[in-house]
Amino acid sequence: FYIFSGFFEEIDEETIKNLKNKDMLNEVLNEVSEEIPNIKKALIDERDEYIALKILEKYREGKKIVAVIGAGHLEGVKNIIEENLIKETFAHRKTELEKIPQKRxxxxxxxxxxxxxxxxxxxxxxxxxxxxxxxxxxxxxxxxxxxxxxxxxxxxxxxxxxxxxxxxxxxxxxxxxxxxxxxxxxxxxxxxxxxxxxxxxxxxxxxxxxxxxxxxxxxxxxxxxxxxxxxxxxxxxxxxxxxxxx
Structure with missing residues (x-):
């Protein structure tokens, strides 16, 4: 609701500040997940996964990393990194995400x-x-x-x-x-x-x-x-x- 209403009503500084709040942000993301799951998958979930896998790729090369990401991706990226630290197959998934669908x-x-x-x-x-x-x-x-x-x-x-x-x-x-x-x-x-x-x-x-x-x-x-x-x-x-x- 907060996301879509922004197209039709002005958003003040207080609203933006509230959206940065972790609980409010999670509420918005959960609402998007319920209402339009396909869009959330493409715009948030797959991006979280790709960002996390790119970070893991550099980490496994022994490099020190400073990653700057949006607040909406923070929780998802963190969870994926923690899950994949003990896996060895993350590179295959990264390749899948990078694959461009062939035109029909x-x-x-x-x-x-x-x-x-x-x-x-x-x-x-x-x-x-x-x-x-x-x-x-x-x-x-x-x-x-x-x-x-x-x-x-x-x-x-x-x-x-x-x-x-x-x-x-x-x-x-x-x-x-x-x-x-x-x-x-x-x-x-x-x-x-x-x-x-x-x-x-x-x-x-x-x-x-x-x-x-x-x-x-x-x-x-x-x-x-x-x-x-x-x-x-x-x-x-x-x-x-x-x-x-x-």
């Missing part, structure tokens, strides 16, 4: 199939059917893709501007594997209905499905998700329809 080339190729196919249809339509036919293809693509993405935002009870954003973005983002209509709709939703501290406090009180539509934070996530789903459906509805026009 197949997934990347598949992601570009749809835009290449659509552009090919447009070019073929222009040369075989003329300008008016090409314009009809573009209009149909925009209406189908944009409308279904916008309907997704409506289902998420998004702000009207978020609906319009999804409609405008979906026909374009569907042709760019690096973008998604939901991102733009979600940003608009966050801007128009900025989450308050109370929304963060109420996250633990989301007991019923409909509660997710009432909380400004979870509604943003719903807008992102349903806008993207609508855009995907729109893509797979639009392409067969465009083919039927030839």
């Amino acid at each position: 080339s197949k997934a990347k190729i598949i992601a570009y199939v749809i835009p290449i196919f659509f552009i090919s249809l447009v070019i073929y339509g222009f040369y075989s059917k003329g300008l008016n036919f090409t314009l009809n293809i573009l209009i149909a693509w925009t209406l189908i893709n944009g409308t279904l993405s916008a309907l997704g935002v409506v289902f998420a009870l998004g702000h009207p501007f978020s609906v319009l954003t999804a409609f405008a973005a979906a026909p374009i983002t569907s042709l760019n594997p690096a973008l998604a209509a939901g991102w733009f709709a979600g940003l608009t939703e966050a801007k128009m209905r900025m989450p308050k501290v109370k929304d963060f406090e109420d996250l633990s009180k989301l007991n019923r499905l409909r509660d997710y539509w009432k909380n400004n934070i979870t509604r943003i996530l719903l807008v992102v998700a349903f806008a993207n789903v609508g855009s995907v459906i729109g893509t797979f509805v639009a392409l067969p329809y465009l083919l039927s026009l030839f």
